[in-house]
Amino acid sequence: MQTTNLNQMLFHLTLCKGIGATSRIRMLSALIDNPNLTAYELARYAQLNSTNTRLFMDSFVSVDLEKSLNEYDSKQIKWISILDKTYPEYLKHIYNPPALLFYQGDLSLFNQQLLAIVGSRLTSSYGEKALTLLLPELISHEIATVSGLAKGIDKEVHQKTIELGGRTIGIIGTGLDYFYPFENESLQRDIARNHLLISEYPLGTKPLKHHFPMRNRIIAGLSLGTLVIEAKYRSGSLITANLALQEGREVFAVPGNITNPYSEGTNDLILHGAKCVLSPQHILEELNR
Template structure:
């Protein structure tokens, strides 16, 4: 492993390193030592503390710990970093991954997101659409949240398909607790990824940031049962900003549970009545 990648891994483990601070440091590049902190802090005042943190972060210990736990680190400089993800706004510097890494290859993939309070209708829509999608080897990407996300992962697995879960926080602090068994299964048989080191506790701000990875890994995003102000609409916004397809399943006009979905349709998202509506846009 070259020195630049080692430095990047150390920086990602600094509690004080924002995405932009890491960018400034990498841009300045060269060998960073504690004595050079002043030089880099003049480029970005937020870069000084992460650079000082480097002396306390043992790269060899980190790499040994992760190897023993079967946790893979894929940096943005690696060949197996998903090419689709490189094009998004502030792509993750590192993906922490556990499971079947082959799922990150550039294959047909669909993000599926929706309400944490999924109804029988929402889950039924997944059961109705997925068989044709799985048959065409469409990989399902979601956020392992309760409700639509969890059902999407489970349905893909049950139907013999492939699925990737993107989590906020790290592998050692899985959330929500009710999906821990599903997450552990996916770390064995499917794939779980995070941009945060395994010891990271999930924080509120990480969930919307996580959504840019869900849409970024996927050619299109399918929204099922989402209110106007919801994480699902944030995911859809990321997809639209990256020029990806957005699909929406209409719901009842009598409840607010599909207000966000109907808003997306009004804004030009493709209304989905059958799996063919999705397959057609994905060039299948």
């Protein structure tokens, strides 16, 4: 099967219910070997249980492919698949890579050095000062930032990068037609127009809780390294950092006050081998090796 047809099939599969990232990769592998598989055979290759098999098969036949293609085109939403040359090489080699990414904006940002920056959803003056100290020199070295467009540090990362004239990539855990949190709508639209906005979820996908750990693997997987500004001992930021560690990427952490719960996570990362960051040079010397 030609790549174009496989991409269209991947688009079709991404609109289906009852399957996730791992299932789509299994189905893609099966289709490369045999492009004539039925929906039921694909469900078997993906090892779906009976409930998800029914969900998948029912949704597979209900997708109006031409109508869906026109809808995405009208909303200027494009996609790339793991089969495309433009698919990020670093992301391709993570555990459980997304088979397809929907995007708006400038795909050439994938060619820059990418640094994930994450932190607490409750912005503190310390976190803001740390970003103010670190970001300008990183941006001057043409490092593009990657974050999750959440409240707090994520939002600050994107905004400060833009204010400094840098480039930023936002990874969200909803369809590209959702704004979550709603207060970030203006920022998300700016990133989609002038930078790069990415999701593995189709239009209409709501902000379900389990989507965000999945989003974090893309944040970590795209990037050469992950910088954690502030984090509680158990937090989404630490999930992202641990995913980066699992993929052999650099993990950086800003140390904090040992009595502050929002420094517990970063201090623990440093204790267990993350690089302690006191200046931009501590990041640049690792990324430029």
